[in-house]
Amino acid sequence: HEIPPTICGMPLKYVSLVTLAVQNAALSIVMHHSRVSTPPSQAYSPALAVLLNELLKGTISFLIALSRVPQVAERPWGRMSFGNIIRELPYPWTAPFWYLCEEILGPDCWKLSIPAILYVVQNSLQFVAVSNLPVASFQVTYQMKILTTAGFSVSLLGMKLSSTKWLSLCLLAIGVGIVQIQTSSIGSAPKNLAVGSAHDSAPIHFHVMSPLKGFGAVTAACFTSGLAGVYFEMVLKNSRADLWVRNVQLSLFSLIPALIPVLYSTPHISSSFLHDIFRNFGMWAWATVGIQVLGGLVTAVVISTSSNIIKGFATSLSIILSFLASVILFHFRITPSFIIGATAVLVATWMYNQPSTPSKEPSFPNSGR
Ligand code: C5P
DSSP: OOOEETTTEHHHHHHHHHHHHHHHHHHHHHHHHHHHSSOGGGGHHHHHHHHHHHHHHHHHHHHHHHHHHHTTTOOOOTSSSSSHHHHTTTOOOHHHHHHHHHHOOTGGGGGGGHHHHHHHHHHHHHHHHHHHSOOHHHHHHHGGGEEEHHHHHHHHHHOOHHHHHHHHHHHHHHHHHHHHHHHGGGGGGGGOOOOOOTTTTSOOSOOOOOHHHHHHHHHHHHHHHHHHHHEEEEEEEESSSOOHHHHHHHHHHHHHHHHHHHHHHHOOOOOOOHHHTTTOOOHHHHHHHHHHHHHHHHHHHHHHHSSSHHHHHHHHHHHHHHHHHHHHOOOOOOOHHHHHHHHHHHHHHHHSSSSGGGGGGGOOTTTOO
């Protein structure tokens, strides 16, 4: 029996779940604020934020993986004959670096290309969604991820769902629907009065929100989240590679799709290229990127120590946190229909996470489960 990993004496599994809940609440609030609080002419580039997220996450994952090399170094060298080169190196202390490079560029690294592209698309859609919906509506609607994750777990992993779980999924859809109906009334607000929340007396923001666009983006993001999450879990639990090596591979494959929109949005590569792409990239933009990086790292830990399904439960907790924060920060008034919809989502999340018979959980041949 392996001893479960701990952090400051507490089980990593629970620390990561709580951190993810807090991170989720903080991300939608900070990201929403960073997008709606400035006029469009002063908006920062979301494509750059997605790229920086991948760069930072990849670098941190690489450093963590590097620090773990001595623990995994019993494995034989030489898959790409790096091992032979390393033995001849004049600087032996660089050996862990080369060893890690060999791991990262291993023959099955291509498997991460699929979730990598999906996550870049998802991270970009998230910016569209959060810029066009009030924070709490975004949070609740994004819970449809549970539905898509279940759908992909059934179709890709051959998982079977109990009737309670199907019932909870229907309740989830109804709850999300109720919230959606009440939020679409924002669309009837005067067009010249851009709004930042569902309530008439809310502070006026510069950004005109389009709930239809927001819901479209959040729905698409739910699909990429479900598919990418289940795929990542499958790759992780069907192989013995280190989580942090997998994360570096994920970030590496994300760099190309993340870089294309940044280059596309800057027609001339001149000496002021960096200055141009970083224009308006202020404190709130950096805060958004920082919280996203944390989220990516913690999500990876949660998928590896728990599962995508348990992750859904943790993020549903974050709805409560962001409700409270939205009331304080954005003068968001919680309407009765919002309470009914959100309650349905929370009850559904709770029902979905009730333990069922072990045989109904997805099985991963090499995971020991
Ligand atoms: O909403 P969801 O839980 O699907 O979001 C996952 C987020 O975590 C995405 O932003 C994705 O880029 C990130 N992630 C990551 N590394 C992983 C898994 C997810 O950075 N291994």
